[in-house]
Amino acid sequence: MxxxxxxxxxxxxxxxxxxxxxxxxxxxxxxxxxxxxxxxxxxxxxxxxxxxxxxxxxxxxxxxRFTSEYISELPDYMALGENTVEKWLYSWECFCKHSFEQPDIYSVIFMDNLGTSTQQLFDDYYAIHENDLIGFPEQIQSILMEHDFSKRSALYIQSAVEGGFIKQENVDILADMTLMIWKGMMNTYMNHRRSYTKDEAIKRTLHLVTECVMNVVEPSRRKEIKFDRY
The missing domain is CATH 1.10.10.60 (Homeodomain-like)
Structure with a gap:
């Protein structure tokens, strides 16, 4: 063309x-x-x-288009963390805050069957809206442009492996398990299967994600993780 x-x-x-x-x-x-x-x-x-x-x-x-606030706030949330694992947990807090505020929006992007290559849709979107990513560190750009949320997590968790917080063999399962926690809670919340308020759904998701993460963090490094926003 x-x-x-x-x-x-x-x-x-x-x-x-x-x-x-x-x-x-x-x-x-x-x-x-x-x-x-x-x-x-x-x-x-x-x-x-x-x-x-x-x-x-x-x-x-x-x-x-409705994820712009999440994208703009993400670096500020991650900056609250003092190490890679904390930064990732703060990024989860940011994501939960916005996804449970706009569940219909985020379920379309990360849960619905779109009948085509979702990665291609991400690539097409950012080809048009490339300015949305200006000013973000390259690592965050690569995460935002990855359509598979589990792979997004794995991309960032890899830094925790390099920092000695998590073993390599735990990266994929941790990424998958935390994604399933969010999807399960989002489905529960959207379909009113439990009487969770938005804030309760956010806190419960963050609690489960944090527990999952702490179970694979090396015992000698656990005291360094002080995330308690749930």
């Missing part, structure tokens, strides 16, 4: 995403349709399908 066509495509995507954001803010994600977004953007639904494979594709791109 030549540069001119790429610029035109990016411009059209922004028109539709601006319209989609307005629909979500006014009516909620569950009430968003391709037709509503196209009408608001001043185009036909058939034109929208030239840029989005289906409604789930459009929902994903639009939902990513």
């Amino acid at each position: 030549n540069e001119r066509k790429e610029l035109q495509r990016a411009r059209m995507l922004r028109y539709f995403l601006d319209a989609a954001s307005e629909v979500i803010e006014e009516e909620g994600l569950a009430h968003m349709t391709i037709r509503k977004v196209a009408d608001r953007a001043g185009y036909t639904a058939s034109t929208a399908y030239n840029y989005f494979k289906d409604l789930s594709h459009l929902k994903f791109f639009a939902s990513m």
Whole structure:
């Protein structure tokens, strides 16, 4: 695709995403349709399908727009930690805060079946919104651009291995277990399977994640982990 066509495509995507954001803010994600977004953007639904494979594709791109506060706050949360493990736990606090505030948004991004390569959707989104990542350390950029949340965690936990906090063989299982904790709590919270308030869901998730982490931290290093935000 030549540069001119790429610029035109990016411009059209922004028109539709601006319209989609307005629909979500006014009516909620569950009430968003391709037709509503196209009408608001001043185009036909058939034109929208030239840029989005289906409604789930459009929902994903639009939902990513609502993660800007999480992304902007993440470095500040991580800065509260005095070591790699604490930084990762603070990053979990930031993620839980925003995901349980906007469960519909975060479930689309990290839980729903989108019927296509989610990594490609992440890459496409950040190709258009590359300025969203300006100023972030390279390590955080690589984490934010990884669609698989378990892999996101593993990327960061690797630093804890290098720092002597966690053994290499525990990286993947820790990443998977903490992701399953969040998904399980998010599903429970969204479907009202228990009477958790938002704050209770956040604290319970952080407690379980922290317990899971502490079980694999080397005994000689556990006293260095002072995270207690739950």
